[in-house]
Amino acid sequence: MVYITRKVDFCASHRLYNPEFTDEKNDRIYGRCNNPNGHGHNYELEVTLRGSVDPETGMVMDLKALKTLLVQEIIDKVDHKNLNVDVDFLAGVIPTAENIVVSFWQILEKRLPRNCELHEMKLWESADNMAYYRGEGAELARHGELAASAATGK
Ligand code: NI
Numbered sequence: 186m187v188y189i190t191r192k193v194d195f196c197a198s199h200r201l202y203n204p205e206f207t208d209e210k211n212d213r214i215y216g217r218c219n220n221p222n223g224h225g226h227n228y229e230l231e232v233t234l235r236g237s238v239d240p241e242t243g244m245v246m247d248l249k250a251l252k253t254l255l256v257q258e259i260i261d262k263v264d265h266k267n268l269n270v271d272v273d274f275l276a277g278v279i280p281t282a283e284n285i286v287v288s289f290w291q292i293l294e295k296r297l298p299r300n301c302e303l304h305e306m307k308l309w310e311s312a313d314n315m316a317y318y319r320g321e322g323a324e325l326a327r328h329g330e331l332a333a334s335a336a337t338g339k
Contacts, residue, residue, distance in 0.1 A: 204329035236301025277332020282316035
């Protein structure tokens with residue numbers, strides 16, 4: 186088993202709040218991250234796969250192909266977007282680094298070649314803050330009107 190990692194980055198804005206909380210409670214929990222008009226981050230995503238080395242190519246997966254997959258399936262959908270309203274798969278999800286990285290995992294795990302699987306995804310929100318996920322059964326809670334409209338497809 187060999188592990189390979191590809192890094193990609195994107196810029197996006199978000200606001201952290203739960204529509205089921207009062208304004209006062211959102212303020213207390215999220216502080217400045219609850220700014221009504223949002224704020225931005227330069228995110229870095231590190232994706233690590235594990236798998237067998239193909240004896241013919243010497244690779245687990247072509248890292249260029251992994252980058253293309255990441256750009257098509259994830260980066261193009263979140264780069265320069267408002268994560269609260271522009272991204273279908275985050276509808277109604279509080280866009281913390283924790284929730285974002287789990288949503289990315291759920292997208293990517295279905296699209297990898299058969300000889301490899303996801304090992305870890307790390308999402309750096311800033312130089313100091315990072316969430317990582319290894320596929321251990323996290324669930325995404327959805328809240329509010331966006332969650333309801335995503336569920337009914339309207
Ligand atoms: Ni933030």
